Amino acid sequence: GENVEQHPSTLSVQEGDSAVIKCTYSDSASNYFPWYKQELGKGSQLIIDIRSNVGEKKDQRIAVTLNKTAKHFSLHITETQPEDSAVYFCAASIRTGGYQKVTFGIGTKLQVIP
């Protein structure tokens, strides 16, 4: 089955600096890669996603890159703010039939220091 590795498990940055979280996956059939943000006391929310036919996607301060050959993808957050502090999960997904089989990484706890 799919295996997703995520690094680092914890990350502290100064406010205004950039943060990068990296993930690798094992199954070349994975075709969809979402990133979720989990804030304390709240449900996890999708913040950005990328499909396998795209190399990069950007949404304001957040960007994701995908290297299919190397089977790795990364989340980049620029100009970090205290409200970016949360746990971030990467995932790799294979769509089979009417549903997607999603495998998550272990999560990265990001702390933005004011």
Added chain:
Amino acid sequence: DVKVTQSSRYLVKRTGEKVFLECVQDMDHENMFWYRQDPGLGLRLIYFSYDVKMKEKGDIPEGYSVSREKKERFSLILESASTNQTSMYLCASSSRGGYSYEQYFGPGTRLTVT
């Protein structure tokens, strides 16, 4: 707004008790999922359902069962709770068709088994 609700935020049960965790979504989603989240292990899929009365085992189904009698409701059952089932349980739902593969998560239930 998509809403996924879970019956309890915190739950304390004794070893051997039968435990029911309820999840309700209001977006008419076909797919529903139960995950458990543990430090260092990320989110792991317990069971999922792609239609009423249909269920599929995820990666760690042992010790759990599920029920989906209505489209909007997906229940996770611990037949005889054990201390190693102490964890955060997350429910999610997603649409089967269309462009979006996004899973919408509930706020989670933190279960402690003593």
